[in-house]
Amino acid sequence: MTCASCVARVERALRAVPGVAGARVNLADETAEVRFAAPATRAALADVLAGAGYPVRETTVMLAVEGMTCAACTGRVERVLAAQPGVTRAAANLATRRAEVTVQQGGASVAELAAAVTRAGYAAAPLGAAPDHRAEDLAALTRDAWLAAGLTLPVFLAEMGGHLYPPFHHWLLGLLGQGPLWVAQFLLISAVLALPGRRFFAKGLPALWRLAPDMNSLVALGTLAAWAYSTIATFAPALLPPEARVVYFEAAGVIVALILLGRVLEARARGRAGAAIAGLIRLQPRTARVEGPDGITEQPIDSLTIGARIHIRPGERVAVDGLVLAGESAVDESLLTGESLPVAKAPGDALTGGTVNGTGALVMQATRVGADTALARIIRMVEQAQGAKLPVQALVDRITLWFVPVVLVVALLTVAVWLVFGTMAQALVAGVAVLIIACPCAMGLATPVSIMVGTGRAAELGVLFRRGDALQMLAGVRQVAFDKTGTLTEGRPVLTDLLAAPGWERAELLRLAAGVEAGSEHPLAGAILRAASEHGLALPGAAGFAARPGQGASAMIEGRRLTIGNAAMLAGVDLGDLAAEADRLHGLGRSALFLAVDGQAAGLLAVADRAKPTARAAITALAAMGLPAAMITGDAPGVARAIGAELGITRISAGVLPGAKVDAIRALGPGTAFVGDGINDAPALAAADVGIAIGTGTDVAIESADVVLMAGDPAGVATAITVSRRTMANIRQNLLWAFGYNAALIPVAAGVLVPFGGPQLSPMLAAGAMALSSVFVLTNALRLRRIPAHLTEKSQP
Template identity: 35%
Template sequence: MTKTTVPVIGMDCASCSNIVNRAIKKTPGVISSNVSIASNKADIEFDQEKTTLEKINANVKEYGYSLNLTPPDQMTDHMHHTGEEHVAMLKKQITILFPVSLIVFFLMLWDALSRYAPGFPMFIIPMNIFNTVLAVLSTLTLLFFGREFLAAIPRFAKTKVANMDTLIGIGSVAAYLYSLFVIFLPDMAMSLKLPETTYFDVVIVVIGFIKFGKYLEANSKQKTGQAIKELLKLSAKVALIERSGKEIEIGIDAVQIGDTVIVKPGAKIPVDGKIIEGHTSIDESMITGEPIPVDKSIGDLVTSGTINNQGYIKFRAEKVGSSTLLSQIIKMVENAQGSKAPIEKLADTISAYFVPAVLGLALLAFLIWFLSGNLSLAISAFVGILVIACPCALGLATPTAIIVGVGKGAQNGILVKDAEVLEKLHNINTVVFDKTGTITTGKPVVSTVISTSKQSEEEIISILASLEKQSAHPLAQAIVNYAHHPSLRGANATKQSIKIHTIQNFKDIPGKGISGQFKNKRYLAGNMTLLKEHKVDYDEKDIKEYTSKGMTPVFLISGQSLLGAVFISDTLKNESRQAISDLHKMGVKTVMLTGDDHDTAAYIAREAGIDRIYAQVLPGDKARIINQIKVEGNKVAMVGDGVNDSPALATADVGIAIGAGTNVAIESAGIILFKSDPRDIVKIVRLSRLTYSKMLQNLFWATG
C-alpha cells in the first residue's frame, strides 16, 4: 500500500472536491481518498500492484480536473509558482471584466428604476443601441472570460456530474441564446409571443461577479498557506560536509546519515544531528518560539532550520530528508490543514447534494412559470436560481478557518495534528496537568538530606545515588547530580564527588521506587507508598515539615528500617500561575496529577492556583482518573510530557504534549507545544474557540 499527497488542478468549489474525490475512488486499486478544497490537495492511499498515479490522474481528467504529478523535490516551488500564476491570471481578467460588469450593473439598475420608480430620470440610451452593445460585450465575455463555464456543459453531458461551473454555464448560455433569438429573429419571437426582454446584461454581470469571487477565493487560499511557506523558508538549501578531510558543499538532499556536517557562525543547521566538536549558542526561536539562544556543546542535539549564532561546530547527521524535525513539523501542519473537522464533513455532505438539487429546482421553477405562460419570468427564475445558489462559500467556510487556525498555531510554536482536535478543544471545560515538567520546571534539586540511622548523610547519598543511577526518573537524576557535584551540597561539603557503587539485581517498582543489592544487602528507594507497603516506621511530623513546603521525599529502606531520606524541590514555573488564572477566567477547571504525597501536591496546587489534585497516582492510574473525570460529564484535555503520560494523553478528549516531551508522548497527543510554557495552553484553547466561532460565522454567511 502507498500513501501520498498530490495537488489537484482546476478545483474552485466544494462540488469540485467531491467530484475529484469520487473520480479518484472509482479507480480500481484505490483504497481511500480525501480531497481538500482549501489546500487543493488529495490524500490518496492505493495499491501499487493494481494502479498508478498516472492511471488515477487519467480518470480524474475525464471530469475536467488533473493531479499535479511534479517530482516531490520540485513540488513545493511548482505549487507556489502555479498558485501565484493562477491568482495573477484572475487578477488580470477582473481588471478588465469587473469594471465593465459594474458599469453594466448600474445601467441595468437605472433602466429598472426608470420604469418602476416614479420620478426617477429616464434611461437615455436607445434600447436598440444598448442591446447591440450588450450583445457584443456578452459574446466577448462568454468566449474570453467564460470558457471554463462553457466547457463545463459538455463535460456535464458526458459525466452526468455537475459543479458550480456547470450551473453558471447552463444559466449563462440559456440567457445568452434566448437573447440572441429575440434580437436576430424578432418576427419568430413575436409569433411565439415571446417577451422582448434580453439577458445579455445578466450574462456580463454574472460572469464578472463570479470571476471576482473566484479571485478573492484564490487570493485567500494563497494567503492561508502562508504558515507552510514560512516554515519552508527555514530549511537550508545546501550543507557543508567533511569527506576525506575536505570541506565540500552539497545540496541538502545529498546529505546522508553519518556525514560530518560543518556549520559556521551565522549559518543554518541543515539537518538534525549530534555535536561532535566545538560549542556555540543556537537560535531555536523558529522552532520553539523561545527568543533566548540555547548553548550547545559536544553531545547536544541540533535541529534543522535553527541558526548557529557564533561558534564553529561539527556534528554527525542523524536525521536527514523527511526524517528531520522541521520536515515532520511541515508534514504535520500540512496534514492538519488538509484534514476535516466534523462540522466540515457535514458541510461537504450538504455540498455533494447541493448542486443536483439546485439544478432540479431551477428546472422546476422554469417549468412552473413556462406552463403558466410567463416565459420571461421562467428564464429569470431559471438563471437566477442557478447563479445565486453557487456552493463555493459553503465549501470554503470551514477549511479556510481551519487552515488559518492551524497556521497561526504553527507560527507560535503550537502544532495541531488534525482539524478534529482543534474543533474538540473549543468544548474543553477541564484541563488536567501532570505536575513534573508541566507545572513545575522539571529540574528538581536535592534540598535536604537526613539520616535516621547510624549511616552518615554522605553514606545515605552514596547508596541512594548508586541505586538511582540506573533509573530514568527526574528525581533520580537530581540525587545523582547531588552526589557528583560538591557545589550542590553547600560550603561545608567535601570537595570530592561522593562514591557511587555498582548495584546488583536492580529492579524498577513502577509508581513506587526501585530496589537493588549492595554488599549482599538489599536496599529500596522510593516514595511514601513504598514506605507504607513495607510497614516501615517513620516520624510523620518530621516528614510533614518538609512536604508541607512542597518538597518530595525519597526514602532509603533496608528490611523494615528507614535509613534516611532526601527531600527534593521542583520549583513552580513562573508562567504556571498566570496560565491557570487565565484558564479560570475562560471558565476552565484545572486538575493536577502527581505521584507525590498529598502534602507536596497540595503545596504546589496552592502555589499555582489548581482547583483539584490527585496525589500518589501510579502511572497506570492516570488514564483511569482521566476516564473518571470524563464520566463526571467533563470534556477533558490532558497536558503531559513523559512516557508515563501517554495512556492518559490518548484517553483524554484532547491530549497536549508540552515542551520537547518524549516521542511516545508526542505520538499520543493531538497537540504539541514546542515551548515548555503553560501559557501556550491558554493560547491554543483561545485559538480553538476563535477558529470554531469563525467556522460558524462563515457557514452562516455561506448559507445566508
C-alpha cells in the same frame, strides 16, 4: 499472520463470507487470494479480516487536484475515489486543493487513483509529482478578470448609463441606432464568454452531461441563457413577443467579470491562508557548510548524511537536527516553538533544523536529516491537520451533495412559474438570478479554510494538531489533567534551599557539599553539582568517598570528614534547629540533606523538582476559561500535594502506576484532555478524549498524542484550547453565513418578493453577491491569523 494456524483462521474467515468461491492465503508474502461474486465485496472481506484480528494493510496517499471550485466538486472527487478498488476512505479539500485517500494494499495504485480523478474532469497527480501552478493560475485568472471587465464595461455603460442619465441613452441611440448597438454588444459579450468565460463552459457543461453539475455548470447555464435570449432578440426578434424584445448582454458579461474577480480575491486569500505552511517550508535552508577532507564546502541540504560535521556562522539557519560539538551561542527557536526568547546552546545541546543561530559560531553533528528532521515532521503534521475533515463537515457534505441539482430544479420551477404569471423577460431574469446567486463555493470553503488558517496559526504559536478532528474535540473539553514530572515541573531536581548553621558561609557549604557529591551518580547529587557550577565554585579534591544507599555519602576533603545525607546518615549528630527546618521542607515536597563537618552539623540543603515558571499561570488561565485542572502522577503523595498547592491544583491522584493512569483519566469522566511527556504517559495520552504531548518529551508520547506543544511549555495548553475554540466558532460563523446566504437570497432571486411590491433581483447583483459570499468566508477565516499567543510571552519569569 505468524504461523500456519493464522493462515487457517484467515482462510476460514474468508470462506465463510457469502459469495466467496475460494480463498488461498500465503504466509510467506502475507497475501490472500480470494475468488468471489456478489454479495461479497472487497470492503466486506476487509471487515471480516479486521474482525478476525488480521486487518488488511492500508496506506494513505495524497493527490494534488486542480479544477475544484465548489463543494459539489469535492463531493464528486470523493465519490470517484471511493469507487476505486481497495479505497476505504477518501477526503477532498477545497481549500488545499488536495485529496487524501486511504487504500488497501493491492488496491488501486496512486497513478490509477489520479487517472480516475482526471477522467472525472479534474487534473490530478500524486502530491510532489504535481508542479505548483498557483502563481501562474493566479496570473491567468487576474488577466482574464481584467479582460472580461474591459470588454464588458462599454456594454454596461451603454445599457445602464441610460438609467442613470437618460439623455446619454437618447444620444447613443441617435448616434448608432438600436440595431447596431445591440450587434456591438453581441460581439463584445461573445468575446467575453469565448475568452475569459470559456473556463466556465469547459468545466461546467461536461459536468452537466455527466449528471454531476457544479458551480461552473450554474454559471455556464445562467450566462448562456442570458446570451442566447439576447442573441435571439438581436438577430431574430420576430420569435419573441414585442414586449419581450430586450437584451441582457450586460448581465452575461458582468456575471463573468464579477465571478472572475471573486475568484481572484479568493485565490489571494487562500494564499494567505496557506502562509503558515509556506513559512515553515522557507525555514529550511537549501545548503549547508560541511566539514570534509577538502575543508569546509557548501553542500545541498538533500545530500547531508547522519554524522556530518556542519559549521554554522552567526545569523545563519541551522540546516538539520543535531548536537553542538563546539562553540556557544543563543539560538532563536520562535518560529518552531513559539518561544520568544533565544535559547542558549553549548557543546552537547540539541539543535533543530530551521532555527536561527545568534551571534556565536557553532559546529554541529547531524543526527537527523531529510524527512526525519523535526521541521519535516512539523510540516507533515500541519499538512495532515489542514487536510482533515472534522465531524461537523459530515452534515455539510450531505447537504452539498444535493445542493446544485436542487438549485437547477428551483431555477426551472422559477422560469415555469414566471412564464405562467409574468412575462418571458421576467422568467429569464429570475431563472438566471437563481442560477447565479447560488453559492456552493462558500459552503465548500466554510470548514476547510478555517481549519487551514487555524492550524497554521497554531503551528506558528508552537502548537501542532496531529489529528484534524482533535481541533473540534479540544474545543469541547471540560477539564485538563496533567502529568507532573517533566510536564508541570522541569523534570530534574534542582537546589531550592541552602541554610547555613552559625559560623558557616553558604558558598562554602555548597562548595564542600559539591566536593562530596562529585563522586556520586545520584540525581540529588547532580542538582548540587549543577548549583555549584552555576555559582562558579571550584570543587575541592575528595578522598575516601563512601556511599550508603538510601542515606547519603561521606568523604575526606581538605583534612576534614564531610558527611551529607538524611537524618539516618547523620545519626548521633546534633542537628538542632535544622531538624525542624527539614520537617518544614519535607512538607513542601522537597528532599532535605544535612551536611556535617567532623561530626558537627554545618548546614541543610533542599533539592526538589521545581515547577516550570509558566505552570501556575497556565493553570490560572485554564481556570479562567472554565477548565479545572487535575494532576495524575506516579510521584509520592506528599510531593504531589506540595506541587499542587504551589500551582493551585486541588484534584490530585498520586502514586499512580503507568497502567493505572488510564483508569484515573476515565474516572475524571468524559471531556478530559491529558497532558504528558514520558513513555509512561503514552497509554493515558491515547485513552484521553484529547491527548496533548509536551514536545520536549519522548517520541513515544508524541506519537500517542493528538496535539503536540513544541516549546515544552504548559502554557501552550491554553493556547491550543484558545485556537480550537476560536476556530470552531469561526467555522460555525462561516456555515451560518453560507447556508443563511443561500436560504435567504435564492428565494429573493426567484422573485418571491415581487408580488408583495418588492424588487426582482438583477442577475448582475446576484453575481456580485455570489462572488462576495466566498470572499466573506475566506476573509472571516483569515481573522484567525490574529489569534494572540496565550500566556507564552506574558508569563516569562
